[in-house]
Amino acid sequence: MYYSSSDQRAQLLLKWLTEELNLQVQAIEPASSDASFRRYFRVTHNEGCQIVMDAPPDKEATEPFIRLAALFKQAQVHVPAVFQQNLVQGFLLLEDFGCKSYLDGLQPDNADTLYQSAMASLFGLQSNVDIKSALLPVYDAALLKRELSIFYDWFLQQLLGIVLPISVRQSVDELLVDSALQQPLVCVHRDFHSRNLMLLDSGVPGIIDFQDAVIGPITYDLVSLLRDCYIRWPQESVDDWMTQYYYRLVQAGMLAVELTQFKRWFDLMGLQRHLKAMGIFARLHLRDGKSTYLADIPRTMSYVLDVCELYPELTDFKNFLQQQVVPVYQTKL
Numbered sequence: 276m277y278y279s280s281s282d283q284r285a286q287l288l289l290k291w292l293t294e295e296l297n298l299q300v301q302a303i304e305p306a307s308s309d310a311s312f313r314r315y316f317r318v319t320h321n322e323g324c325q326i327v328m329d330a331p332p333d334k335e336a337t338e339p340f341i342r343l344a345a346l347f348k349q350a351q352v353h354v355p356a357v358f359q360q361n362l363v364q365g366f367l368l369l370e371d372f373g374c375k376s377y378l379d380g381l382q383p384d385n386a387d388t389l390y391q392s393a394m395a396s397l398f399g400l401q402s403n404v405d406i407k408s409a410l411l412p413v414y415d416a417a418l419l420k421r422e423l424s425i426f427y428d429w430f431l432q433q434l435l436g437i438v439l440p441i442s443v444r445q446s447v448d449e450l451l452v453d454s455a456l457q458q459p460l461v462c463v464h465r466d467f468h469s470r471n472l473m474l475l476d477s478g479v480p481g482i483i484d485f486q487d488a489v490i491g492p493i494t495y496d497l498v499s500l501l502r503d504c505y506i507r508w509p510q511e512s513v514d515d516w517m518t519q520y521y522y523r524l525v526q527a528g529m530l531a532v533e534l535t536q537f538k539r540w541f542d543l544m545g546l547q548r549h550l551k552a553m554g555i556f557a558r559l560h561l562r563d564g565k566s567t568y569l570a571d572i573p574r575t576m577s578y579v580l581d582v583c584e585l586y587p588e589l590t591d592f593k594n595f596l597q598q599q600v601v602p603v604y605q606t607k608l
Contacts, residue, residue, distance in 0.1 A: 284314075284329055291366050292318060292327070296359055303327075306374070317371065325358065325371050332365040340367065340486040347488075350403035350462075352396055353479050372481035378469035378505050386508065387516075390500070393472055393480055394520050397464075397496055402527060404462035406490045414463060414491025419452045419547065425554030434557040435603045443591050450588055454543040458492035459530060465489060467496035468503045493530065494537070498545035504552050504575045517541055539586075546582045546589075549575045569608050576601070 285303070292298045299321035306315040306326055312334040316327045330337045337360065347354045359368035377389060412418075427444060431437045464471075465487045473481035497520055501513045521537045524530035530537065553575050556568040576596075583593035 284331065285316075287364055288316070288327060288329055288366055291361055291364060292320070292368075295361070296368070298322065306371075317374075318368075326355065326369040328367040328369060330365040330367070332363065335365065336486075337362055337365055337367055343485050343488050346404060346409060346462075347400065347482065347485060350400055352400050352403075352482055353475070353477075354482050354485060372473040372475060372483065375474045376470050377472040377474060377480065380474045381469060381506060386512070389474075389480075390516055392478055393467075393500055394497075394516065394523075396472075396480055396482060397467060397500065398520070398523055398527075400464060400496070401461040401493065401524075402529065406460055406462055409462060409490065411462065412489045413460075414455070414489045414495070416452050416456060418489075419455055420448055422551040422554075423448055423451065423547065425558065426550040427554070429554040429558040429561065430550075430556075431600070433561055435600065435607065437599060437603060439595065443595055447589070447592050450586075451543055451547040454540055455492045455495075455547060458494060458540050458544075460490050461493050461529075463489050463491040463495045464499075465491075465495070467499045469500075469506050492540065492544055493524070494541045494544040495548065498541050499548060502545045502549070502578050504549070504571050507574055507577075510581075542582045542585060546579060549578045553579075572604065572608060576604070 289300065289303065292300050298318075300318060301321070302317075302319040304317050306317040312331055314329040316329065318325055318327050328337070328340070330340075341357055341360060344354050344357050348356075355370040355372060357367055357369055360366070377393070381389060427439055431439055464482070464485050466484050467482075471482065471484040473483060475481050497517065501508070501516055517538065518534065521530065521534055553572055556572050556575070559565040559568045580593065580596060580601075583589040583596065
């Protein structure tokens with residue numbers, strides 16, 4: 276049995292399972308955690324093996340997960356079934372997708388097969404969710420700027436002690452926000468990457484961690500998948516997968532721009548996401564004591580510098596990063 280006598284949440288969880296659900300619990304083990312206050316446990320009991328989400332109600336809401344699980348299932352996206360719920364205490368009993376994520380299983384010889392499956396699931400999400408009736412928040416200018424501020428505040432200022440000149444910050448914000456708002460709107464998972472795609476025997480990925488979904492830019496989840504903060508693929512492969520997905524959207528009537536425009540949206544959307552991610556990694560380290568994410572900053576920074584190299588509008592930002600940021604963060608990580 277996995278829990279400490281001082282872990283009150285775990286004790287409440289066990290009580291819920293045994294006294295309210297009448298399960299004969301044989302083992303409880305950590306399944307995973309994420310960049311939030313949620314925890315996941317694998318529970319073995321007399322009826323099988325399932326996952327329990329522990330979401331402290333004062334910090335995390337479980338209702339969005341339940342609502343979005345139903346929405347995604349209706350869109351034929353494979354998400355965990357919700358078997359039992361306790362919204363007051365913040366517990367959900369979920370289908371177990373196993374222990375192996377895409378990140379665990381990806382290899383050069385299976386990457387194309389796995390990414391084709393992932394893109395098929397993403398296309399289902401983007402084409403099957405009716406954004407007019409989904410009642411999801413919109414990825415608007417205010418949200419995009421708030422996310423960018425996480426980079427400026429947590430990564431630059433609090434981790435490195437550096438302030439980006441206001442003129443450069445305004446230029447970057449305007450470029451990235453305008454590019455994002457130009458794009459067609461779809462349902463956005465918002466964390467569609469290798470740690471949230473589970474390898475299943477069916478070949479269809481199990482999709483997890485979708486409770487922050489929004490209505491937003493059509494390239495957001497694609498660039499999250501293909502320019503993943505946790506694993507990197509050759510640029511030629513990324514371009515091939517991106518181009519294949521572009522033509523799929525065009526053929527479905529979901530897109531009516533040239534490939535060059537789509538790639539620009541893709542690049543700049545990735546830049547916005549990667550800046551936010553570095554800010555979140557710094558915040559997890561400084562505020563939450565989750566320092567393992569620092570190891571993912573160099574990979575994420577390399578994506579940022581690559582995109583800055585492609586677009587003249589980002590020259591000042593690129594110079595600032597290369598001259599003032601990279602030398603400092605390399606000494607701190």
